[in-house]
Amino acid sequence: MCSIGELAQSAGVTVKTVRFYSDRGLLPEACRSAGGHRRYGPEAADRLRLIRSLRALGLPVPDVRRVLDEEAAGERALEDAVAGQLREVASGLKALRWREAGLRLVQECPPGERAERLRLVGAVTAAPSTDVLVRFWRAWLPARMPAGAAAQFLEAAVPQPPDEPAPGQVLAFARLCALVAAPCTGGAPPQPHAHHEAGARGAAVLYGGLAEAYELAAVALRRNGAPQPGEALDCFVAAYASAYGTRDSAGFRRRLAGQLGSDPRLDRYWELVAEVVTPPGGRPEPTAGVAHDWLLAALTAPAAAPAAAPAGRGSGAG
Structure with missing residues (x-):
């Protein structure tokens, strides 16, 4: 067993981060000490590292919970969650590319045409819709x-x-x-x-x-x-x-x-x-x-x- 401070130190995170994941049910505590302090088992460090990896990939807390809950059952929760994040990233990159091209369009045009081009480009969303x-x-x-x-x-x-x-x-x-x-x-x-x-x-x-x-x-x-x-x-x-x-x-x-x-x-x-x-x-x-x-x-x-x-x-x- 280890305390919340020891678990946080071993994983390189703050105590506040460990408490956040514990309070949301992602990192269950094994028991409480006589003084009411949280105690975690030896598997908690690996689970905490997995949580951090999933969060670093951009997965929201509900998706992290599904991955952790279904991991043992061999479900495709992780694959589905990663695929969803990839779609979001691709959409975000497309929006950034359109934004960049729009900025270049205004930057490179003659000064007399900038007002019209700003009006036209401003009416199109960064992620263009048809x-x-x-x-x-x-x-x-x-x-x-x-x-x-x-x-x-x-x-x-x-x-x-x-x-x-x-x-x-x-x-x-x-x-x-x-x-x-x-x-x-x-x-x-x-x-x-x-x-x-x-x-x-x-x-x-x-x-x-x-x-x-x-x-x-x-x-x-x-x-x-x-x-x-x-x-x-x-x-x-x-x-x-x-x-x-x-x-x-x-x-x-x-x-x-x-x-x-x-x-x-x-x-x-x-x-x-x-x-x-x-x-x-x-x-x-x-x-x-x-x-x-x-x-x-x-x-x-x-x-x-x-x-x-x-x-x-x-x-x-x-």
Whole structure:
């Protein structure tokens, strides 16, 4: 047996620290002396060292208690607690990197632009959130669109902020958030024609087909290919035909080209998305908006008549 002072000295901590852990049940005392002083058994020193190690890793007292209580039963309490702390550390590091890039953005810009950049960057949290982008698209999509289809669309349309951003990426993300947060004329985002014609369930079919068409168009875009008829365009038209409940034909393509040409444009959104996701010196990946524009240009090309008349799979995000 040892006293509280002897235990504290052996572990290199203060008596106050030992008493703190004892009072919270992390370091049980073996007994009390005749004078009411705490006495600890030989295992207390190892337990105290383990407690200090867990606390040094940042584990809060409740997690330390779970680790100590479940250690003998072979539970995964320690693994889970450490994993949780790692997630917190990663989140904190990302916030610091965004803060650093934001500071560099202000430091390196011309004096005449600092006020605007301070306003833009100040509106973005240190750990950037995409909530404002998600709200924008949810207001833009049909209200009763199936949840799974809406989630798939949001995954493609909402860029994830990079963990280690360059100042330019921070500026692009701040501008993107400011763009979608600006009030729309009439109080609601303008809707493409397809949302009215296809309805909520038709829109789900439409966006599922468009995702495939955009991927096919992205292949040509990476090769710097000019817009032209082919598999990507056929898939693009088929998505609309399926959503509208009709068939692909030369007449349908002419009507579709007219509709898409008059739909509201979101070009600035996609330009900023490309800046957010492209690291400095990297080659921009084709966004859904860029792929949509490529396909629309292919649709309006002179030789855009269908090679066949496939039954389609089911508005563009251009």
